[in-house]
Amino acid sequence: MARPNPKAAFFMKRLAVVPALAVLMACVACGASAPDVDSQDLGTERSALGTPQWRATSSALNSRNNATATRLPSGQVLVTGGTSSGSTLANAELYQPDTGTWTATGSMTTSRSEHTATLLNNGKVLVANGYTCCLAGVYLATSELFDPATGTWTATTNGPRARGIGKDVLLASGKVLVTGGAVSSSPPGPSNIVDLYDPATNSWSAAPSLVTNRYRHTATLLPSGKVLVAGGSTRTTVQKTVEVYDPTTNAWTAGAPMFLARQYHTATVLPSGKVLVAGGGSATAELYNPATNTWAYTGSMSRSRSNHSASLLPSGKVLVFDNSGTAEVYDPATGAWSATAGMLLGRSGGAVALLRSGQVLVVGGYLMSATYTASAELYDAGRFTWTATAPLATNRCGHTATLLGSGQVLVAGGSGASGDLTSAELFDPVTRTWTSVGDMTEPRTSAVAVLLPSGQVLVVGGNFDSTVTTAELFDPATGTWTATGSLLTARTYFKATVLASGQVLVTGGRSDGGIYPTSTELFDPATGTWSVSGNLATGRINHSAALMGDGRVLIAGGHYQVFTTLYRLASTEVYTPSSGSWLTTTSLAQARSHFTLHALASGDTLAIGGLMGTGSYIGQGSLATAEKFQPVGVWAAAGAMTTPRHEHASAVLASGAVLASGGTWKIGGSSTSNLQASAEVYEPATHTWKPTASMMAVRSGHTLTSLPTGEVLAVGCADGWYSGSGFAEVYAP
Template identity: 45%
Template sequence: MTGAGTLTVARNSPTATLLADGKVLVAGGSDASGVVSTSELYDPSAGTWAAPTGSLNTPRSAHTATLLTTGTNAGKVLVTGGVVDGAGTPHNSAELYDPSTKTWASTGSLAAARSSHTATLLSDGTVLVAGGTGASGVLATSELYDPAAGTWTATTGSLNTARSAHTAILLTTGPNTGKVLVTGGSDGAGGVLASAELYDPSAKTWAPTGDLATARSAHTATLLADGKVLVAGGTGASGALATSELYNPADGTWTATTGPLNTARSAHTATLLANGQTLVTGGANGSALASAELYDPLSGLWIATATSLADARQRHTATLLPGGQVLLTGGVDATSAPLASAELYDPNWSTTGSLADARSFHTATLLTTGTNTGKVLVTGGFDGAVTLNSAELYNPASGVWTATTGTLATPRRQHTATLLSDGKVLVTGGLNGSGYLPDTELYDPLSDTWSPTTDSLVTARYLHTATLLPDGRVLVTGGSNGLDYFDSAELYDPTTDTWSPAGNLNAARGAHTATLLPNGKVLVAGGSGTSGELVSAELYDPATDSWTTTDSLTEARGTHTATLLPNGRVLVTGGSGGTGYLASSELYDPSPGTWSTTGSLATPRYLHTATLLPNDKVLVTGGDNATGVLASAELYDPTAGTWSTTTNNLTTARSAHTATLLPNGTMLVTGGANAAAIEQDSAELYW
């Protein structure tokens, strides 16, 4: 954890909201003198807190804050309810924060005064407020805010069980998509609840769903990348809890995670990170905690973070920033004193075991078969003096590299490696000191051995692409022999172990990209030709074994990256072009077959990597440009169409490296050449 400046006012139980411009609005809470009405802004790009922005019309703590997304109020923040004094008096007022004017304005009042309630943005842009503590006790009522009208209406039905200090999550998968899951909470009579229920926006009614295994309040609930909901910690009948459990929206059932939290805690925070892990921070177990831990959805286990919070804190906020960091603000410390401090958790780049051989222009492939499942196979490359025939395996569990039993039959670099349907890896082409290579070979992860294919490429080539087709064949396209660029393509059939021609591209090209689209076609884009970088793009249809042109890129480029996004579009980034090294990015939409520009990288780069993360963002790392080899990394948000620079750089500047997403959601970066043009044996992980 690193410091993130100091709030202008100490705050216990404030709210923190990420605004559309990337700043964070912190509002309300209580200090040593009582409940406060002030609010302030954190600027992640500058790492500073602004002088207080406009104050709330009503002081409040234990309230809610929701960013609106539709209509004329889109981008504004709706604040509701909360307590207004030290006696815990709940309020029914609501107000809107306007980021453009930095002012607050009242909006329609809640039907019932409430605090420690939930507020959930629904798919249609309305906001559901549920439960909480009212003037006469814990509430079962719920109501809807319409941003267009600025009014509240009661839902058709109330919660089946009155509850406060509960959680509410909008579900995104399965038959319950769009419904809201409410879990646990306090019943107001000293008891905690195990019950859970679902709100149906179409009927505006509540229905019970499966009960939690453990009754709890002041817990957290986090929507995971697979659509399940992780509930962790909280206060149970006998104090703080270490248990955690998962809700499956498909069948409405709960299952315990493989392991419990390392530390029992309540009044903590939980934040889904870019790598799919969940960060839990602080909370209380007798007194405020400084510990933090990560939930790994693949193993079902909790792992303590390498560092603790600078300040023990509970009843604080945690906000995921566009760059992937998590901002913690306020809360109370171990003496129950309100805090003005803020700090940042950054998914660190951390070194892992070193390769046996330094290398660049190599390949890295995640294996999926046998005892080597989950390991990464690195093959060939250039060590600065000679081309390599060595291959080695990375074990994520131990962070250790081991050589494969055999080596490649032929040393090679700037080749391709393709995971086949049967789990074997096909290596094709490349070059070495003897020239450009037509030969191809197979790695078998079951026997950990290499063997040449029966047949070789029709044409020796490097700077080509290799793409696994839905029918199990591999399409190789273009490339060069050092003198000419090729328009030829060929197909490898693993059932016959043979190569055959696959028609000709419309343009000869190398250092291009090839991306398998959801419709089964392959998009080939850009690259270098005899007259320089190319702007053209074309499609291969395996069903007809034919090539057709498609819309051209907005800018000619080669040695770029292309990443298939979950929405079916293809993100192309950077590369080199006629104007030099490129920072531009563009999107290909297969439906109309057109390219359009999107946000630009902060730094021009080529020979970089681009990796789709579990949260659907794309992480670009390293590369080279006119200033030299880069250590910087940037994240693309496909929803906003924007890039943000990660706070931490790679531990080593590198280009012509590899980046591989591991099963646990972390990303492994290996080798490459550094700023001194020296090949690296180092590897590192992005968490």
């Protein structure tokens, strides 16, 4: 039986109210954490969730062939050089994925084509070699550095030896190895020269030569840090020989040869560590196993390909396409290829870059009609990718995001360029557009919002006056707000959880004077009033709360401060609604705050990441670890993310897996904090984390909302908490 398309089902049910939604939303009813001490519609809607497609994006400023494309740490893509109408180019331009637009940046000091471009660990881009002026064959012995911070180029101290179409690899040491390529001779021919660039000295030195002269080969960094050079051609012979470079010994050794001689092939490192070599005058493909230094045939492509492109997708599959416009995908799990959507324009010599979103950008090239092009297109695998929506009407951060019974998402309040906001707007997952609705009764930022069983949304706190904590209700039927009862105890940075009864439980927070109330309160939607419930053992802020499967509420972690001393908490408490009482239970293995907490289908409750440390800010650090609270009342390890993060967002996917994205990586023992765009997925069955496509924008303090389509909406805080952003994007799992 075919698996139903969740988006298609949503189209038919988009007006239906989901009564159980209030319970599902209880665990995400968390406001933003407290700190410790108008662009165009991009037209990025997919035809259906999970359907791969190519779609046009805006054309580059210049037509070019044989250029390079390098994704910068900002997520932008730098395109440099190439040829157009018989001339080599020095100009460069930047692609901005979140707007789909191009802007000019500084030109290189020398025009060049068939050069290399390598992103260094310091964020700069090293461009080397290639040819200039009019004809290939007279190659350059120069290199230069692009600084994204200034948009300018500077020459390196010296250059590598002259060559074109060399193959570059960034080594684990941060140095750059350039191998082989074509050298000036009559006629131009292959070379065995190898050069090494050291960013620390900004200079080049000769490295040991390859045993065999070669160009049109591949050079691939292996997980061990070694470099695999495979195939290519001498002046007269296509090669199947392989050489392996070991940086620790600075020497080359022969590797097992491929089964088939290849040139203009591709080589892609798979998540398993094996290398997929495909095409190069054949439809065949083979796998290299570095652990055993052996090759094995794998499934063949649908057609012979040469001088094609290959990109490793976030799913672990490999996309291959060429000038015919056809494309196919290799699945390492099955060893088989399958056809995917064809390109909008078949092209050769296009520049290719994998975006943080998981999409593949192809720009420029030479068309079958014998013309140079500036056109660009994006491959969207339909899964494990992020795509932009229309922008919000108002830039915001510190907002709330609530999934309504209609399937729309209500985003309210937050802060923007003009200060705290009263405005609110609705996201429609079908059209991927935003519509403004009525303003709240007062500005709010870092409020909490929960969906009530009635379909209304209760928003609490975040108001300017710290002596009172007000609340109001949004009615989706009228798009209007009305005030309701205020909390009995004024507080900020608390959590709110919808109980099975429909009442709303508020826990924790901080009151004026640095007081951390232990009191908790219940909101009764029928009367619009608050009443006192049981007391916590420990007052706290920046904790997390979740409704467990048995109807109880779990709160964990957080911190409180006495004068200048910060106390990070590992303690955990459980609330029983029938008695209105709290019970202290097993503590977290790691004291943490600023983390997220989700109830899983298994009955476990998952705590993700957060901030650790009790001393000065220097001593605090982000966590990569996760823990799960089991129904028996104990915590257990739940794997670790590849990137430590706090102030991130997370959401439970339709599959039961959990997506975590963005946040801040505070490095313990230093003052360094890095904002994140990366995302990872937790699989409950294996208790493991796996990286997925990164968001298109860096975000910390944003919201993630699971949609009825099966997708996830990310809103706000692009480029960090204080910048406020109207850019939103959607993840397709």
